[in-house]
Structures are given as structure tokens and as C-alpha cells.
Amino acid sequence: MSQHSGSEIDERSGPKTERGRRTLRKLLDAAGEEFGARGYHETAISHITTRAGVGLGTFYVYFKSKEEVFRALVADMGVRTRHALADAVKDAPNRLEAERLGIRAFLEFARANKSLYRVVMEAQFVAPEAYAAYYLVFSDAYRQQLSQAAARGEISKGDDEVRVWALMGASTFLGLKYGLWENDADVDAVSEAAADLMINGLAPRVKNGDAT
Amino acid sequence: MSQHSGSEIDERSGPKTERGRRTLRKLLDAAGEEFGARGYHETAISHITTRAGVGLGTFYVYFKSKEEVFRALVADMGVRTRHALADAVKDAPNRLEAERLGIRAFLEFARANKSLYRVVMEAQFVAPEAYAAYYLVFSDAYRQQLSQAAARGEISKGDDEVRVWALMGASTFLGLKYGLWENDADVDAVSEAAADLMINGLAPRVKNGDAT
Numbered sequence: 001m002s003q004h005s006g007s008e009i010d011e012r013s014g015p016k017t018e019r020g021r022r023t024l025r026k027l028l029d030a031a032g033e034e035f036g037a038r039g040y041h042e043t044a045i046s047h048i049t050t051r052a053g054v055g056l057g058t059f060y061v062y063f064k065s066k067e068e069v070f071r072a073l074v075a076d077m078g079v080r081t082r083h084a085l086a087d088a089v090k091d092a093p094n095r096l097e098a099e100r101l102g103i104r105a106f107l108e109f110a111r112a113n114k115s116l117y118r119v120v121m122e123a124q125f126v127a128p129e130a131y132a133a134y135y136l137v138f139s140d141a142y143r144q145q146l147s148q149a150a151a152r153g154e155i156s157k158g159d160d161e162v163r164v165w166a167l168m169g170a171s172t173f174l175g176l177k178y179g180l181w182e183n184d185a186d187v188d189a190v191s192e193a194a195a196d197l198m199i200n201g202l203a204p205r206v207k208n209g210d211a212t
Numbered sequence: 213m214s215q216h217s218g219s220e221i222d223e224r225s226g227p228k229t230e231r232g233r234r235t236l237r238k239l240l241d242a243a244g245e246e247f248g249a250r251g252y253h254e255t256a257i258s259h260i261t262t263r264a265g266v267g268l269g270t271f272y273v274y275f276k277s278k279e280e281v282f283r284a285l286v287a288d289m290g291v292r293t294r295h296a297l298a299d300a301v302k303d304a305p306n307r308l309e310a311e312r313l314g315i316r317a318f319l320e321f322a323r324a325n326k327s328l329y330r331v332v333m334e335a336q337f338v339a340p341e342a343y344a345a346y347y348l349v350f351s352d353a354y355r356q357q358l359s360q361a362a363a364r365g366e367i368s369k370g371d372d373e374v375r376v377w378a379l380m381g382a383s384t385f386l387g388l389k390y391g392l393w394e395n396d397a398d399v400d401a402v403s404e405a406a407a408d409l410m411i412n413g414l415a416p417r418v419k420n421g422d423a424t
Contacts, residue, residue, distance in 0.1 A: 159405035169385025193371035201413030
């Protein structure tokens, strides 16, 4: 999960050569490590270039500033997170099963990408519009999936915008607690307990006087 | 909600006189406004004392440093948030109804206390141990409430630690989206939609072959 090919970088506006894409990837990976470990304010561009093994001049071929590489990193992390989740749920037979697999994949992703998790959180303060975009892009796709699943009867009908934000929040906090803080937590058990809560929250409603 | 008496400050270690408690309250409220508006790094102690209308010397009677007032503010916000929620749910007849009232109260609290919300989020980077303590204190009390409710049969049995973190995350993200970003969102409608998701996630399970 922490190694990536250049294929995840937007090819329309990105470098035109394979070598250029590799250099950009090295810079983004190095930026993720440095920003994640030191925080934005303590990170210098020279930390990033040293870790990436490139010269300072090379950095400026790709980015104008520390802020610009930070924003590019947040966008890149959004792409990587969405790819990881889409890959994990691609064989799910229905939406509830996709939720179960998605929670588990997110916890594993957070644990394997601790630096990246911290970068997105810090983006709230360093690059608020990049932070908002990260969740808006994610929530748009997620909302469509819930709407389509509700239309198929796989989940109850409801306010999908509200449900998406509640579900993203739940996963984010579980990622913080069990992905970052508690390394020894059993990801399977946590995922099942969380899926139980979320899946019953989304499941088609059984009409029954006993249920409050 | 934005005006507070000194009574919410811990009286064991806090100022001994009513006047001292009022000054401390003024400093904390001013710190909340300044840190919330400028962020930690851009805030100077003189910003806080100017807004509070006290001299710099007075500040140092109460706090050693900018970091110390920030940590005290995060702890104070935890107390205020818990009081607001406890007050909102105190007449709830059962846990599911308490969840419904709690979500609504949290959204209203986030909207009325935008600065404070931002301070807690920034604490992740500025004072990570204060951030962790904020959620650990909150989650301990919440977990006990779920355990007791499960013992009474008001909610399903489950892993209460996982459920608490999922529910705190859901509320936090809904607070961000509908409390801070979308001022014109209908808090009632959002609360009902969120409560529907969470309450069905927590409700006693109806045994039925139709439910996946």
C-alpha cells in the first residue's frame, strides 16, 4: 500500500514522461513521510528533497512552494484512499457487504499509512480548501453508491448526504483509535463490531412493533 | 452557551476567589476566540489578554505559557461539551431517545461554538495528549452509558468501545459539515436523519430472515 506506480497521478496535467512521473511520485512519498512525521510547520522543502534524493531545483520543476506540494499530497492521498477502498469492495455482492469490507479496508489503510492520515487531518488548518475537497469528492461518490443501493432495496431509504457524513466520521475515528493509536487492536474484531452498528443502521427496516 | 459562570472550572485546583474565577473564565473565553479565529501558531498571548481586557502580568498568574492556556482550554471545552450534552439528554426515557437528543444537542453546540470546535481539532497537532484526553474522558462516560443500556435491554449488546468511537466520529463529522460549514442546514432534519442511522444501528435486533 505504501508503494505506488505513477499511474495514480493524474496524467492529463502531470509529467509527460515515465521518468517525470517517477520523480513526482518520489517527491510526494517523501513529502508524506516528512509532513506526517514533523507536521507542516516544522517541515522544510529541503527535508523533502533530501528524503526523495533529488536536488532543490528538481522540486521547483514540480511545485512552486511547500504549500503547493502539501495540497498535491492531500489530493493524492484522496485518490489512493479511494482506490484502496474501491479495490477492497469490488467483489461485494451488495451494499451492506461492501460497507463491511470497506470499514475493514479503511482500518488497514489507516494503520499502513499513518503519516498520510495525519496529513489529511492537519490539512484542516494548513489547506482548508484541500481538506474540504478531499471529503467532498469522497462523499459525492459514496452518496451515489448509497442512493443506488437504496433504489435496489439493499439498504433503507434515507438522507444519503447525512448518512455519508456520519459513516465517514465513524470510519475516521475508528481509524484514529484502532489504526493509529492502538497498533495491537484486532482489526477483524473491530471491523465486525463497527460493521454490525453501521449495517444495522443502514439495513432495510423490518416493520415490527418491538423495534423502538 | 457562549457565556459561562466560573462554576464549570475545577474548583479544587482553580482560583480561590470569585473574582479570580471570573478572570480565569475571561481568559479562557478570550483564548477560545483567538485560537479559534487565528489558529494556534498565529495567536500571541497579547491577543488573548487584549481581548480579555487584562494585563499581561495577570495572564501569568494563571498560565505559564501559550501552550498551557491552550491545554487548559481544550480541557475546559471537554467539560462544557459534556455538560451541554448531559443537560440535553437528562430527561430521555431510554438510551435510544438519549442518542437522538444527544446528536441534536451536539450539532447545536458545534454551531454555537465554532471556535471551540476548531480548537479541539487543532489540538491533535498542538497538544496531542490533551486531544487524546478529551476523547478518552468522553468515551469512558459514553461507554458506561451504552453498557448500562445494553444490560437493561434498551440497545443491543455489542463492543461498546468500538460503538462509542464510531458514534463520536459520526457526531464530529456531522458537526463539521452541518454545524460549521453549512450554517443554513436544518438541524432538526439532519439530527433526525442521523438518529435514524445510529438508532437503528444500536436498536435491539429483531430476528428476521429478511434482514441481511
